[in-house]
Amino acid sequence: MNLPSFIRQPITAVIGDTCYTSLIEDLNYTDVDCIKYTVSKGLGLGIVLGGSIVKVPQIMTIVSHGSAEGLSLLSYLIETLSYTITLAYNLRQDNPFSTFGEILFITLQNIIIASLILSYSKKSLVVLPVLALIGTVFYGLQQPHLVPASAMASLYAATIPLSLASKVPQIWTNFKNKSTGQLSVFTVMNYFLGSAARVFTTWTELDDPLMLLGTLLASGLNLLLVLQVFLYWGKSSVPASSAKKSE
Numbered sequence: 001m002n003l004p005s006f007i008r009q010p011i012t013a014v015i016g017d018t019c020y021t022s023l024i025e026d027l028n029y030t031d032v033d034c035i036k037y038t039v040s041k042g043l044g045l046g047i048v049l050g051g052s053i054v055k056v057p058q059i060m061t062i063v064s065h066g067s068a069e070g071l072s073l074l075s076y077l078i079e080t081l082s083y084t085i086t087l088a089y090n091l092r093q094d095n096p097f098s099t100f101g102e103i104l105f106i107t108l109q110n111i112i113i114a115s116l117i118l119s120y121s122k123k124s125l126v127v128l129p130v131l132a133l134i135g136t137v138f139y140g141l142q143q144p145h146l147v148p149a150s151a152m153a154s155l156y157a158a159t160i161p162l163s164l165a166s167k168v169p170q171i172w173t174n175f176k177n178k179s180t181g182q183l184s185v186f187t188v189m190n191y192f193l194g195s196a197a198r199v200f201t202t203w204t205e206l207d208d209p210l211m212l213l214g215t216l217l218a219s220g221l222n223l224l225l226v227l228q229v230f231l232y233w234g235k236s237s238v239p240a241s242s243a244k245k246s247e
């Protein structure tokens with residue numbers, strides 16, 4: 001099957017000439033490797049597109065309610081640091097954008113959410129120093145003479161427990177309040193689905209056990225957040241002091 005060049009070129013740009021020839025021209029649907037690779041590329045692009053908007057509902061929820069109640073600032077700051085290192089690591093490794101692109105968009109959205117949490121807690125003056133620190137860290141990680149490859153790999157390995165730790169404060173906050181507050185259901189669900197799909201794309205496209213382990217563990221904690229959303233559905237957080245007065 002010969003497709004016009006304006007259709008062929010974007011397809012080959014995604015799945016490569018070999019898989020294009022096998023699946024499109026030769027209609028060889030027994031080529032398991034190319035099928036897995038094509039599915040992985042499709043999922044990867046979907047994750048990147050989803051990542052570009054995954055936290056927009058959370059941002060809109062905060063702004064529309066004029067409150068960041070129930071959101072853990074520590075979670076967002078830790079996750080932003082972890083993702084900054086992960087982004088720098090992938091760029092240094094020259095990995096395909098489809099295997100990590102959502103990290104860029106989620107990091108930017110995290111920065112917006114952290115800034116909103118600080119603003120609504122009347123700590124607006126802290127926003128600029130936090131942004132400057134994140135930018136400085138990212139710039140430094142991109143410099144091989146400052147952070148050699150061996151150190152970069154060690155830093156990335158450290159992001160695995162760091163990324164997991166970023167979820168713990170939010171999970172604990174939900175458990176303590178018996179509510180998910182202003183946590184967006186859409187964001188939580190898409191985070192879980194994206195991380196689960198990322199397990200497959202990492203396993204298929206990258207020979208990197210560290211990244212595979214990180215995505216597996218992250219997917220597990222995101223599943224726990226999903227379970228909390230359904231467990232505490234429709235419940236509002238009640239301050240401990242108010243609860244005592246009502247007894």
